[in-house]
Amino acid sequence: MNTELSAVSDKRMDITCSACGHKFSYKVDDLVLATSDDTTTHEVRQRAVCRGCGVRGNNIYVIT
Numbered sequence: 506m507n508t509e510l511s512a513v514s515d516k517r518m519d520i521t522c523s524a525c526g527h528k529f530s531y532k533v534d535d536l537v538l539a540t541s542d543d544t545t546t547h548e549v550r551q552r553a554v555c556r557g558c559g560v561r562g563n564n565i566y567v568i569t
C-alpha cells in the first residue's frame with residue numbers, strides 16, 4: 506500500500522516493529538504537520554524509528 510497522507514488524514518497509522526514487537530501509532534494528521542501532505546505512508550514506514558529498540562524502517566503498519 507502506498508497512500509498519500511492527505512488521503513487518510515482522519516485516520517491513524519499503527520506501526521509494529523518487526524525486530525522487537527513494540528507497537529506505536531501516530532495520528533496521520535500529526536504526520537502531515539511533521540512532513541507534508543504528499544508524503545506517503547510507505548515513506549513514513551521507512552523513516553519510522555522504533556522507540557523500543559531503535560531500529561529504523563523494520564516494521565509493519567496498518568491504517569486504521
Ligand SMILES: [Zn+2]
Nearest residue numbers: 522525555558
Ligand atoms: Zn523495535
